[in-house]
Amino acid sequence: MDNTRWPGIGDLLIERKKNGDEFIGLVTSVDGNGNVFIDWVKRNPDYTEKWGYSATNIHNDFSAYEIIKNASR
Numbered sequence: 001m002d003n004t005r006w007p008g009i010g011d012l013l014i015e016r017k018k019n020g021d022e023f024i025g026l027v028t029s030v031d032g033n034g035n036v037f038i039d040w041v042k043r044n045p046d047y048t049e050k051w052g053y054s055a056t057n058i059h060n061d062f063s064a065y066e067i068i069k070n071a072s073r
Contacts, residue, residue, distance in 0.1 A: 004067070004069060005059045005067065006055060006058075006059055006067075007027045007030065007036045007055055007058050007059075008027060008030065008069070008070065009027055009028065009029060009070070010026070010027065011027045011067050011068060011069050011070050012024065012027075012067070012068040013025050013026070013036075013038055013058070013065060013066070013068075014067075015044065015065055016063070016064055016065075016066070017064070023042060023044040024040070024042070025038035025040040025041060025044070026038065026039045030055060034054060034055040034056060035051060035053070035054065035055070036052050036053045036054070036055050036058060037049070037052040038052065038053065
């Protein structure tokens with residue numbers, strides 16, 4: 001299975017909004033429900049620290065999310 005689109009701990013996540021805004025963050029954890037928690041460089045107003053983001057949404061939305069995999073894994 002190709003895991004390049006599934007976020008993992010230590011991966012860099014870039015979220016690009018339709019209005020041109022860009023947010024960069026580091027994946028700090030992934031829980032058993034598939035929620036991804038991110039430590040953002042600049043606060044992302046759409047991100048909720050309590051719930052994180054869905055790994056499935058990140059995996060499926062090529063236009064909004066870019067994942068740069070942690071090379072040490």
